[in-house]
Each structure stands twice: as structure tokens, then as C-alpha cells.
Amino acid sequence: MSQNPETPENPVGAASPVVIQVEGVHKTFGDLHVLKGCDLTVRSGEVAVLVGPSGSGKSTLLRCINQLEEPTAGRVLVDGVVQGYRAEPLPDGRWQKLRPVEIAAQRSRIGMVFQRFHLFPHLTALANVMEAPVQVRGLPRAAAEAKARELLERVGLGDRADHYPSELSGGQQQRVAIARALAMDPELMLFDEPTSALDPELVSEVLGVLKDLAADGMTMVVVTHEMGFAREVADRVVFMDEGRILESGTAEQVIDHPRSERLKGFLASVL
Amino acid sequence: MTTTHAPDEGFTPIRAKAAPRPGTWISAVIVAALALGLIWFLVTNPVLEWGTVTTYLLDVKVVQGVGWTLLLTVLSMILGTVVALTAAIMRRSENPVLRGVSWAYIFVFRGIPVYTQLVFWGLFTVIVPKIVIGVPFGPELLSFSTRDLLTAFWAAVIGLGLNEGAYLAEIIRSGLNSVDRGQTEASKALGMSNGTILRRIIVPQAMRVIVPPLGNETIGMLKTTSLVLAVPFTLDLTFATNGIANKLFTPIPLLIVAALWYLAITSVLMVGQHYLERYFGRGFDARTPARAGGGGGRGGRSRQAAVNSAGTTPQDPLPEVEL
Numbered sequence: 291m292s293q294n295p296e297t298p299e300n301p302v303g304a305a306s307p308v309v310i311q312v313e314g315v316h317k318t319f320g321d322l323h324v325l326k327g328c329d330l331t332v333r334s335g336e337v338a339v340l341v342g343p344s345g346s347g348k349s350t351l352l353r354c355i356n357q358l359e360e361p362t363a364g365r366v367l368v369d370g371v372v373q374g375y376r377a378e379p380l381p382d383g384r385w386q387k388l389r390p391v392e393i394a395a396q397r398s399r400i401g402m403v404f405q406r407f408h409l410f411p412h413l414t415a416l417a418n419v420m421e422a423p424v425q426v427r428g429l430p431r432a433a434a435e436a437k438a439r440e441l442l443e444r445v446g447l448g449d450r451a452d453h454y455p456s457e458l459s460g461g462q463q464q465r466v467a468i469a470r471a472l473a474m475d476p477e478l479m480l481f482d483e484p485t486s487a488l489d490p491e492l493v494s495e496v497l498g499v500l501k502d503l504a505a506d507g508m509t510m511v512v513v514t515h516e517m518g519f520a521r522e523v524a525d526r527v528v529f530m531d532e533g534r535i536l537e538s539g540t541a542e543q544v545i546d547h548p549r550s551e552r553l554k555g556f557l558a559s560v561l
Numbered sequence: 562m563t564t565t566h567a568p569d570e571g572f573t574p575i576r577a578k579a580a581p582r583p584g585t586w587i588s589a590v591i592v593a594a595l596a597l598g599l600i601w602f603l604v605t606n607p608v609l610e611w612g613t614v615t616t617y618l619l620d621v622k623v624v625q626g627v628g629w630t631l632l633l634t635v636l637s638m639i640l641g642t643v644v645a646l647t648a649a650i651m652r653r654s655e656n657p658v659l660r661g662v663s664w665a666y667i668f669v670f671r672g673i674p675v676y677t678q679l680v681f682w683g684l685f686t687v688i689v690p691k692i693v694i695g696v697p698f699g700p701e702l703l704s705f706s707t708r709d710l711l712t713a714f715w716a717a718v719i720g721l722g723l724n725e726g727a728y729l730a731e732i733i734r735s736g737l738n739s740v741d742r743g744q745t746e747a748s749k750a751l752g753m754s755n756g757t758i759l760r761r762i763i764v765p766q767a768m769r770v771i772v773p774p775l776g777n778e779t780i781g782m783l784k785t786t787s788l789v790l791a792v793p794f795t796l797d798l799t800f801a802t803n804g805i806a807n808k809l810f811t812p813i814p815l816l817i818v819a820a821l822w823y824l825a826i827t828s829v830l831m832v833g834q835h836y837l838e839r840y841f842g843r844g845f846d847a848r849t850p851a852r853a854g855g856g857g858g859r860g861g862r863s864r865q866a867a868v869n870s871a872g873t874t875p876q877d878p879l880p881e882v883e884l
Contacts, residue, residue: 356750398752408747412765412844422751454844
């Protein structure tokens with residue numbers, strides 16, 4: 291498995307290992323060509339922010355990383371391991387798909403936070419956070435509970451542990467969702483427009499948690515429209531349009547000195 | 562009556578008088594008159610023989626019949642639910658064989674009258690006298706006569722249960738489909754296996770949608786058990802009251818006995834359904850109390866109230882009923 295490509299722009303430093311490597315990924319839904327050959331490398335501790343107009347393929351690219359979507363062509367490697375397929379092709383050139391259990395094991399190392407939270411409504415905040423460690427990792431309930439309380443404390447919701455999601459505000463729900471993802475000790479976190487479904491006054495409490503995570507060195511890929519957040523936290527800003535990555539670089543390069551007309555037009559509409 | 566608020570709140574509530582609705586009042590009077598007339602007819606009509614009704618309401622045969630009817634209802638609903646859950650899950654499978662078999666089961670067992678099915682199960686021992694377990698085309702390992710295994714009671718349970726399963730399969734399938742796709746995605750993203758997702762996430766949420774029609778079906782089943790004489794199984798409530806009626810040549814009071822018992826059992830089932838709905842509605846229905854624990858187990862009247870109380874007030878003043 292080729293694992294260590296040279297990336298010209300590497301804000302974190304060449305020393306840190308590559309965590310996510312997206313190679314020539316295409317995705318089609320029927321006649322719709324959503325991703326048209328995307329390459330992306332994210333190194334350990336790096337925060338990559340995907341921006342672009344809606345329908346540009348940001349979320350699809352994100353979902354390809356943890357196999358919620360299957361790439362039509364190309365491949366995704368996490369920690370150098372091909373996602374969804376055996377490492378080597380079969381003698382006839384086809385790729386052997388992994389079994390569902392193996393895919394689940396690969397996913398369990400990647401945390402994901404959704405636009406619409408998707409908390410389990412029949413479980414309390416605490417039980418939401420405990421669920422995967424107990425059911426997937428087989429952690430004893432007591433240990434899982436201690437850990438879940440600690441994580442809820444970390445996202446500022448220690449006193450909301452026994453509330454059901456329906457009793458929490460959107461910002462609180464999203465913070466529980468982040469705690470739920472962190473409970474699996476993920477190596478990287480994917481955020482799919484984590485603040486888009488929130489009332490404006492609740493956005494900052496969620497972005498605050500994201501900033502803390504970034505400061506703790508978590509590897510993150512964030513799809514967002516929050517340009518202020520991108521400028522402040524992103525090691526790299528990636529601009530996507532019509533299924534392609536058009537520009538990639540530091541916030542200063544991409545947001546302040548856009549090269550393409552597309553990006554200039556996009557920035558004019560969101561800033 | 563409105564209670565006036567303390568003056569320091571700065572407003573006086575509107576003292577409203579309801580708008581006149583003569584049409585409603587007139588229809589209410591007519592309906593009340595008809596209802597009273599019906600009750601008068603029931604009480605005074607000599608053919609109903611209320612004396613006989615009270616005599617036989619607690620007759621040993623009748624009470625035993627109630628027991629058998631309950632047993633039939635419960636066992637066939639359990640069988641039906643298990644079969645239905647299996648069929649519903651098979652129906653969601655990617656494998657066309659599993660989907661096809663599930664579809665065929667529903668098609669056949671929903672399409673044939675339950676009476677016909679019960680007669681069939683009664684005759685099963687004639688159609689299949691012996692069940693043999695062994696190597697196909699090879700030696701027999703075990704064989705037993707179906708006549709010893711399949712008594713009339715179990716034939717009735719299987720007949721009712723398999724028929725019910727076909728209906729419940731559709732109910733359970735729609736319940737499973739009612740759970741938001743995002744729930745599955747979030748579970749997958751956490752690395753849960755399909756089995757875990759179904760068992761821990763999808764089914765508990767689907768139950769909220771499934772329980773009300775399941776309650777309906779259970780009440781329906783209670784009454785369908787009166788058909789088991791087709792098997793023939795002859796100990797249930799309807800058969801017992803019919804037997805007494807035939808002996809006494811007084812069919813009407815014993816029909817009332819049966820009717821009263823069916824109503825009584827239905828009432829009990831409705832209470833059970835209420836509690837099941839409340840249990841599976843937890844987290845969805847804001848009236849359900851939060852789990853007792855650190856939060857002190859409080860509930861709110863509405864989502865907004867819950868949010869407000871979660872953010873500000875330490876105790877909700879509303880008293881709550883623990884399950």
C-alpha cells in the first residue's frame with residue numbers, strides 16, 4: 291500500500307503521519323456525478339475545513355471517509371488502510387469487499403457529527419454517550435458511565451446527563467452528539483455542517499467545543515459555512531465546487547487571497 | 562373559573578363568556594335521549610333475563626372459558642409477534658430469497674380466512690401424520706407422530722398466531738420504516754453492527770409506532786379466539802357460553818355474559834396498552850418523566866417547557882406519576 295505521498299502544502303509539518311488519504315474519488319448517484327475525482331490528504335492533528343456552495347459535494351466527500359457512501363471510483367485510506375476493501379486486489383483484478391462487521395470496526399475509529407444531531411431520542415444524554423462503548427467495545431457499564439459523565443462534563447453538559455434529547459436545546463443536543471462520538475476514542479472526527487441546524491445564538495457554544503477539540507490535537511475534517519471558524523481554527527481550508535477540489539491551502543491563502551473566480555464569487559456570497 | 566393573578570403581575574385576565582352554540586346543544590339533547598332510551602330498553606326488556614346473566618356470569622365453565630380465551634390470546638399474540646418480527650426483518654433484507662419468502666408468507670396467511678386456516682390446522686395431523694428428522698434420502702434419526710404433539714389447543718394457537726403474524730408483519734415493517742434514517746447512519750458511524758442497530762436503536766423506537774396498532778390487534782385477537790371451534794377447540798369463552806345456552810334454551814342472556822366478559826378483558830388490555838405506550842414513548846412524549854437519577858426525575862408539559870426548565874428552574878412544580 292502506498293502510504294506516504296508528498297504533499298506540497300502541509301501546514302502541520304511533514305513529521306506528522308498521514309491519517310486520511312482520499313485518492314481520485316468519484317461518486318455518482320444514478321446520472322448525477324457528485325464527486326469528480328477528489329484527492330485529499332489530512333495529517334494527524336490537522337483541522338481541514340471543507341467549504342463550498344451547497345451541492346458541491348462536501349458532505350458526500352466527508353461521508354465517503356467513514357463509508358456512509360461507497361465511492362464509485364478511487365479509494366479512501368485511513369492510517370494507510372484501505373477502507374471497505376481488502377488491502378490487495380483479487381487475482382482477477384476485482385477488489386474484495388469487507389464484511390459488514392469489518393466495515394463497522396473501521397468506522398468505529400472515526401467519529402462523526404451530523405447536521406441534524408441524530409441523537410437516540412429514546413435514550414438519555416448519558417445513555418446516548420454510553421451506548422456505543424458498551425455495545426460495540428463491550429466496555430462494562432460502570433466504566434462506560436464514568437467515561438460518559440466525564441465527556442458530558444467536557445462539553446459543558448455534566449448537569450444534563452439524565453435529560454432526554456427532546457428536553458435539550460439544539461446546541462446542547464449537538465454537544466451531546468460530539469460527546470457520543472468522542473466516547474469511542476476516535477482517531478479522527480468528521481463534522482458535517484455541525485452548526486447549520488442551530489439557532490444563531492447557539493452556534494458559538496458548539497463551535498467552542500470544536501475549537502477545544504482542535505486545540506487538544508484532534509484530527510478533524512469539518513464541513514461548514516462558518517468562515518470565521520475556518521479562519522480561526524483551520525490548518526487548511528479546502529474549497530469545493532461542482533464535485534471538484536478547486537483550491538486548498540491555509541485560511542489566509544484560500545479566504546483572503548482566492549485565485550479562482552468561482553471561489554471569489556462564493557466568498558462574496560457568504561462573507 | 563379564572564383565578565385572578567396577583568396584581569403585581571400587571572395584568573387582568575380576560576373574563577370570557579363562551580359563544581352560543583344552539584346546534585350543538587340540540588344535538589346533545591337528542592343523543593342523550595337516544596342513549597337513555599337504549600339503557601331503559603336494556604334494563605326493562607324481559608328477554609334479556611338479567612337474572613340468568615348474573616347467575617352464569619361467574620359459572621365455573623364460564624370462568625374457565627375466560628382463562629382459556631386469555632391463554633389463547635396471549636400465546637397466539639406472542640407467536641404472531643415473533644413470526645411478524647422475523648418476516649418484517651426478512652422483508653428488509655437485501656437477499657431476494659428472504660424477501661420473497663416473507664412476501665409469500667404474508668400473501669398466503671393474510672389472504673385466507675382465519676376460519677379456513679383454523680380448520681386446516683385442525684386437520685394438520687391428518688395431512689402430516691408423522692414428522693421425521695433425518696438425513697434427506699438417508700437414515701431417520703428421529704420421528705414422531707404429530708397427533709401426540711399437536712393437540713387442538715396448540716393447533717388453535719398456531720392457526721391464530723400465524724394468521725396474526727401476517728398482519729403484524731406489515732405493522733412492524735411500517736414501524737421499522739418510521740424510524741428516521743439518520744438513526745441508522747449515526748449508529749453505523751459509531752461502528753455498531755446491523756444486529757445491534759436493529760435491537761438497540763431501531764426496534765425500541767419503532768415500538769412507539771407499533772404499540773397502538775398492536776393493542777388493536779390484541780383486542781381483535783381476543784375476539785377472534787371465538788372462532789377456535791373450527792379446529793375444534795371447545796373450552797374457550799364463546800364455546801362455554803354457547804354450551805350453557807343450548808342446554809338452557811336461553812341464548813340471549815348467555816350472549817350477554819360472553820359480551821360482558823369480552824368487554825372486561827378488553828378494558829384490562831387497554832390499561833396494559835396505556836402503560837406500554839407510555840414506556841415506549843419515553844423521550845418522545847414530553848409528558849413522560851425523565852429517568853430518575855441525577856436530574857431528580859422531572860418532566861415538563863411541552864418540549865419548550867422542558868427546555869426552559871432544563872435551562873433555568875431547578876425543580877418542575879408539576880407533580881408527576883411514576884410508571
